[in-house]
Each structure stands twice: as structure tokens, then as C-alpha cells.
Amino acid sequence: MEYDVIVAGGGPAGAAAAIAASSRGLSTLVLEKAGRGRDKFCGGGVTVLARRYLAELGAREVEEVFEAWCEGHVLVLPGERLLVDAVRGLSYAMVRRRVFDAKLLEIAEASGARVVEGARVERAEAGPEGVTVVDSRGERYTGRYLVVATGAGDKLPERLGFPGWRAGDLGHCWGSEPPTTPRARSRRGVEPTASPRSSSCSGS
Numbered sequence: 001m002e003y004d005v006i007v008a009g010g011g012p013a014g015a016a017a018a019i020a021a022s023s024r025g026l027s028t029l030v031l032e033k034a035g036r037g038r039d040k041f042c043g044g045g046v047t048v049l050a051r052r053y054l055a056e057l058g059a060r061e062v063e064e065v066f067e068a069w070c071e072g073h074v075l076v077l078p079g080e081r082l083l084v085d086a087v088r089g090l091s092y093a094m095v096r097r098r099v100f101d102a103k104l105l106e107i108a109e110a111s112g113a114r115v116v117e118g119a120r121v122e123r124a125e126a127g128p129e130g131v132t133v134v135d136s137r138g139e140r141y142t143g144r145y146l147v148v149a150t151g152a153g154d155k156l157p158e159r160l161g162f163p164g165w166r167a168g169d170l171g172h173c174w175g176s177e178p179p180t181t182p183r184a185r186s187r188r189g190v191e192p193t194a195s196p197r198s199s200s201c202s203g204s
């Protein structure tokens with residue numbers, strides 16, 4: 001076997017699995033179909049529990065990419081209705097996903113994992129000793145275990161025989177990232193608490 005653990009998908013789940021495995025001395029390979037860190041449709045909030053979990057995992061260094069601290073958020077709904085949700089005392093960090101996901105992969109590499117970009121996992125076959133994984137370029141990798149962390153939209157789990165999503169499990173989401181100004185934020189009543197490294201909060 002080339003690797004103890006092969007991880008399909010280099011998002012937060014895949015990177016966290018890789019950090020956990022490689023920091024325990026297991027030889028670990030991450031196969032990511034895109035590049036290192038992707039922009040994703042995401043609010044970019046890292047909750048108190050997620051932050052604690054990352055620290056316990058040995059990935060405290062990821063805090064270097066926290067850009068602002070928020071103690072609440074304002075959702076602007078159709079018709080200019082506002083939904084204000086304050087979490088004072090439980091402030092959460094804001095990140096840009098492209099930067100956050102890339103940093104987690106960097107930590108995984110620093111823990112000893114190998115990361116291959118542009119490698120979409122197409123097939124996996126289990127044998128008596130482990131699993132053989134084939135990527136979109138026809139490269140083959142062998143490992144004792146395969147972790148599938150390819151996100152909610154990917155069909156690989158189903159192709160491997162895991163149950164698919166049921167219609168009621170998923171919702172649709174449309175979004176955009178409109179520009180915002182400090183004045184507009186202040187008019188809506190919430191100002192992010194700037195971290196020492198940044199003076200603005202992403203999103204609106």
C-alpha cells in the first residue's frame with residue numbers, strides 16, 4: 001500500500017481528516033479536483049465550537065487567516081426587512097473560504113500529508129487489503145482506507161455505494177456578494193469588531 005489514508009476532497013472536512021491522520025503518523029494523500037482553496041458559496045463564519053475543534057485538532061495556526069470578529073449579523077430580506085441576530089459574548093471569526101481552505105491544506109501538508117491538485121477521484125475499488133483509487137487523469141493510488149469528503153454536491157459517494165441524498169435533505173440557495181460600505185453597515189446597526197490584522201468584515 002502506498003498510503004495509510006487517501007482522502008478524496010480538499011475542503012475543510014478533507015483537510016481536517018488529513019491533519020488528524022498525518023499528525024498521528026499515518027501516511028496520508030489528499031486528492032483535490034480543483035486547486036488549493038476554492039471560493040465557495042459560504043457565509044465564512046467560524047463559530048466558537050469550530051474554532052475550538054480546529055485548535056484541538058492541532059490546526060490553531062488557521063487563526064492567522066481570521067480576518068474579523070463579529071458579534072452578530074444582519075440578514076437583509078426581500079422588501080428591506082432585516083433580521084438581526086446578535087451573539088454577544090460568543091463572537092465568531094470571519095474568513096474568506098479560498099484563503100481558509102488553502103490554509104487548512106497547508107497545515108495538512110505541514111503535518112506530513114501529500115496534497116495533489118487537479119485530481120478528481122473518479123473510481124475507487126475495495127480489495128482484501130485496501131482500496132485502489134483512480135483519478136480523472138488515470139493516475140492510480142492505493143491505500144488502506146479511503147475518506148470521502150467531496151462535499152454535498154458530489155456524486156462520488158453514491159457511485160461508491162453510499163446512500164444518496166433524499167429530496168428533503170437538501171435546499172436550494174441563491175446568493176451574491178454585493179459591495180458594502182462602513183456607512184451602510186452602520187445604518188443597519190451592526191459593526192464588526194476588527195481583529196488586529198484587519199479593519200473590515202467580509203460579506204454584508
Ligand SMILES: Cc1cc2nc3c(=O)[nH]c(=O)nc-3n(C[C@H](O)[C@H](O)[C@H](O)COP(=O)(O)OP(=O)(O)OC[C@H]3O[C@@H](n4cnc5c(N)ncnc54)[C@H](O)[C@@H]3O)c2cc1C
Nearest residue numbers: 009010011012013032033042043044045120121150151154
Ligand atoms: C449559503 C451557505 C452559507 C454557509 N455559511 C457557512 C458559515 O458561515 N460557516 C460555516 O461554518 N459553514 C457555512 N456553510 C457550510 C459550509 O460551506 C460547508 O459545511 C463546508 O463547505 C463543507 O465542507 P466539506 O469539506 O464537507 O465540503 P466542501 O467545502 O464542498 O469541499 C469539498 C471539496 O472536495 C472537492 N471535490 C469534489 N468532488 C471531488 C472529487 N470527485 N475528487 C476530488 N475532489 C473533489 C471540491 O473541489 C472541494 O474542494 C454555508 C453553506 C452555504 C451553502
